[in-house]
Amino acid sequence: MYTQAMDTMKDGDPVKAVRSVDEVRLQEAFDARIDAGEFIEAKDWMPDHYRKTLVRQISQHAHSEIVGMLPEGNWITRAPTLKRKAILLAKVQDEGGHGLYLYAAAETLGTSRDQLFDALHSGRAKYSSIFNYPTLTWADMGTVGWLVDGAAIMNQVPICRCSYAPYARAMIRICREESFHQRQGYESLLTMMMRGTDAQKAMVQDAVDRWWWPSVMMFGPPDDQSPNSAQSMRWGIKRVSNDDLRQKFVDAAVEQARILGVTLPDPDLAWNEERQHWDFGAIDWAEFRAVLAGDGPCNRERLQARVDAWEEGAWVREAALAYAAKRHHNAIPMERAA
Ligand SMILES: [Fe+2]
Ligand SMILES: [Fe+2]
16 A cells, blocks of 8 residues: 555554564575665565665655755746756756656656655655745745755765665766756855845845755754664665764855855854864754644645646646557557567
């Protein structure tokens, strides 16, 4: 059943009480391969819980890519120059492509794309909470590229070594493109900060003020409150912990903000000589949980946009099916003749 694939924790017991000798041997061989750092392919035996965890993670990731097209797609017609428009268009198309690679990777685990979309459209599946915030000005385009795609890269580079090979392969290509997304965003902000008017500089600072904390939250709950992390680390699905990734992101962003000439909205940011890292203030996890639970500024709007796109595309799916059926029908006499 599909909901089991999406929510393995609620379904409980991932390990069957009684297992055959064969299953125990298969499990041992699987564990040995994971320990040896080998990649698992779609046709290989894998424990149910590993499969379900991957379907959940890869599909959430795929949903995030296509929902992530919405806040930026909103600005394509309002880009200030032809160059910026072409860059933004390319970036939003990239995100659509990322969604496709990832849906295809999830399908290799035995869940159909219709099931994956149904989970998104019915609100059962989650996607990254960052995309439930609005993009209010042009400076949001640069800031999303710099901070949101920047955080995505930190999160995603370690997944290029994920133990499930189809996911790892998809991530290698995605990360290359994410790197371009981050650079175009930063370069756009740099242009406004170096050559812009005071009003444009203020617009950049305002966008950074709004996007900083949601970006820091993108790494998910602290390690001690992240229920699936330990098992995912054990399986080589997750390689670096949420808190370590978050720290790496903050350390990089502080220096980039300095060059840009913007202030990060955290009075507690301070260099810690002993840790050799930047300390940062407390994260508002109540806000994170509220947005994740559906009460962010744009949750309803984003979901509705995806449902509308699905419904408005019904005629395309019907036409494709009718065409496939016709080809199949026409092909039968020829096969018989052969
Ligand atoms: Fe992406
Ligand atoms: Fe991106």
